Amino acid sequence: MRSRFLLLGAVTALTLVGAVPAQAIVGGTESTEAYSFMGSFQPGFPAPPRADGHGCGVEVLAPQWVLTASHCAGKNPTGARTGVPRGWKVRVGSLDTTSGGEVAEVDHYYRLATSGDEGGFWGKDVALLHLKTPVRAEPVRIAAATPPDNSPVRIMGWGMTCDDSKNPACYPTRLREADTVVQPASTCKNASPGELCVGRRDGSVAASNMDSGGPALVRDGDGWALAGVVSGPDGVHAPTLYTDVTKHAAWINDVISGKVVPPDDEIPNVEGAVELYGCVGSVVRGPAAKPDDPALLLTNGHCVLGERPAPGAALVDRPADRLAPIADRQGYPQATARANRLAYATMTGTDIALYRLDKTYGQLAAEGAKVFQLGSNPVRAGDPLTMAYTSERMNCRAEAVVPHLREGGYQQDDSIRYATSAGCKPWPGTSGSALLAADGVTVAGIHNTHNVDGGQCTVDNPCEVARDGTVTSVRDRGYGQQVYRIAPCLAEGSEVDLSRPGCALTGARG
Structure with a gap:
């Protein structure tokens, strides 16, 4: 499809093609x-x-x-x-x-x-x-x-x-x-x-x-x-x-x-996806979360608004103001919260961001919003994964866990490579989508990137680095990040405490 802007009145392009310079109805x-x-x-x-x-x-x-x-x-x-x-x-x-x-x-x-x-x-x-x-x-x-x-x-x-x-x-x-x-x-x-x-x-x-x-x-x-x-x-x-x-x-x-009545499309179940306009998120709870704890929103570190975390560093406990509409089965908001604090974000070792919301897990449950369980085990090669995007669910499989993934000056470790299939083809805008385990309720990983044009280790062109230093880049290959390192760093009240025993996220002081 050729590139053309649509004169659409929405906050973002919504899978269409960008924004258009103003064309006021001059002469009118x-x-x-x-x-x-x-x-x-x-x-x-x-x-x-x-x-x-x-x-x-x-x-x-x-x-x-x-x-x-x-x-x-x-x-x-x-x-x-x-x-x-x-x-x-x-x-x-x-x-x-x-x-x-x-x-x-x-x-x-x-x-x-x-x-x-x-x-x-x-x-x-x-x-x-x-x-x-x-x-x-x-x-x-x-x-x-x-x-x-x-x-x-x-x-x-x-x-x-x-x-x-x-x-x-x-x-x-x-x-x-x-x-x-x-x-x-x-x-x-x-x-x-x-x-x-x-x-x-x-x-x-x-x-x-x-x-x-x-x-x-x-x-x-x-x-x-x-x-x-x-x-x-x-x-x-x-x-x-x-x-x-x-x-x-x-x-x-x-x-x-009424001569022709087009049948309704079959709508995929996209419950729990959070539209972040250019990225996706999901509400997750750790193993020890309580109903009166502020809920946590998980997305990519590269999806934070404003300053991104620098290579080798993390952003911790920063002010935030971001809308979080939590989708029902058809994608319309079941509940809406606001992210009022960036609890943690990094693009080193993994690519994650955690926002604290202005609603508790109990409040979201009362509103019928889908909350996922944060996984505590690493993804392994062969594991089935479902990519939870805002408009569809993609059936993926972990083809391999690669030692290092490099892109634009950042490196992530133990990254998840997806098997190439027609049902698992991420694109720009799918960043932050939860990778659900076979039970459909556990976030086992988080999608973060794919190689756009075959470039090596540049922005939008991640490359794999093997243990022997061999570098490989393959066009259209998609990757996700592990999330099992998050749970050990979570303290009471949905706080991220980098000094907790077992916490191994970037910036950890334990």
């Missing part, structure tokens, strides 16, 4: 009259980084159906094509994302395409959301045909108006619109079949980040018809790419009419 103005069919999709999880909860645009096509971009519905935790969401809603028929119009809960989503489709994703970036209750808003019709080049279109949305994601002023709550044209496809260098190139050639009128799913409208008598929905930018200072919805009118109409 605040809308003075509401469009009954225009709406704001407010997914709730993952929560967009704005107070109004807006993530994408939607258009009402029928009393219980709205259309948006597929990558907007891809915000479901496991990236499923079809399924039942949690906490999704739309506000339609209002100029403002915070008040007015009608609010309805989304109870089902149907995505035409996903990023893993062999037939491609671009040009098929559309999804239907079914509403739990009907809305009274007057629907918009789908245009009868693809608008010709240079056709006038109207675009609109609540996308960002500046590029500072931490500045509330960059997130308008009032609908904005602009009149522009459909450019020839050749104007957009990344246009795929089934896409419209919309906006001024220099990008001075274009859709903005968090306008995904928003409409390109053409005149239909005295009203409007929907020709396209925002998919992503063509680049900086360039028009925007819209999926041509006229190409998918048959699929849309078949789903809305």
Whole structure:
């Protein structure tokens, strides 16, 4: 799949492709009259980084159906094509994302395409959301045909108006619109079949980040018809790419009419995974943990925010402030805690970080959150392992325990090499995933790296060092770290005490 940014309103890319420079709807103005069919999709999880909860645009096509971009519905935790969401809603028929119009809960989503489709994703970036209750808003019709080049279109949305994601002023709550044209496809260098190139050639009128799913409208008598929905930018200072919805009118109409009812995807059990946005974690308890002890969150040392531990060193008892949503079976938060202390982190000897949470084991148990047992025995060659990622469970096996693993100036010892298999192929973003033992409740190890391009001992290219000093690096080979050294260092109250007898973590004073 070619690299292209999506105009998605989430904290991170969520398995999509990076962040996009700001493309404020310049040349546009605040809308003075509401469009009954225009709406704001407010997914709730993952929560967009704005107070109004807006993530994408939607258009009402029928009393219980709205259309948006597929990558907007891809915000479901496991990236499923079809399924039942949690906490999704739309506000339609209002100029403002915070008040007015009608609010309805989304109870089902149907995505035409996903990023893993062999037939491609671009040009098929559309999804239907079914509403739990009907809305009274007057629907918009789908245009009868693809608008010709240079056709006038109207675009609109609540996308960002500046590029500072931490500045509330960059997130308008009032609908904005602009009149522009459909450019020839050749104007957009990344246009795929089934896409419209919309906006001024220099990008001075274009859709903005968090306008995904928003409409390109053409005149239909005295009203409007929907020709396209925002998919992503063509680049900086360039028009925007819209999926041509006229190409998918048959699929849309078949789903809305009930002629075609796509089956729900089978959702993997991802209970207990903690989304750390770029890394993964899990809540673990040591053998002597008590219900009133603060819970501990385990992830990689290289996943800490801010300063990483230096080679040969550890970070101990540092302030922290990090959200920890603990997933239920379908990946939605069963409970949410906050990491308020970095108890320990190192990338030497092993690659681990332990955060103390603001909730106890007893509190998490009362909320039904999954807590894993921290393993006390080393992983051995041949041991079955399950990699607990946020959207799937990967079936792995320990192929070998290698004496030393080196990467970018760090060295870990007794590292776990996975056997190469179709079911165990980690990628960037899986760092910190728990490696579960055969019982499914014991964290036996923690995934931390894989060799990206065959390089030797460089960042993202770990190499094995044998006892005789032989260095080996193999592209795509994945590795995890042992965790059995952690338990001897845990004291009462979930404190890490490096002076305890038997503690052998980096920095130990015992």
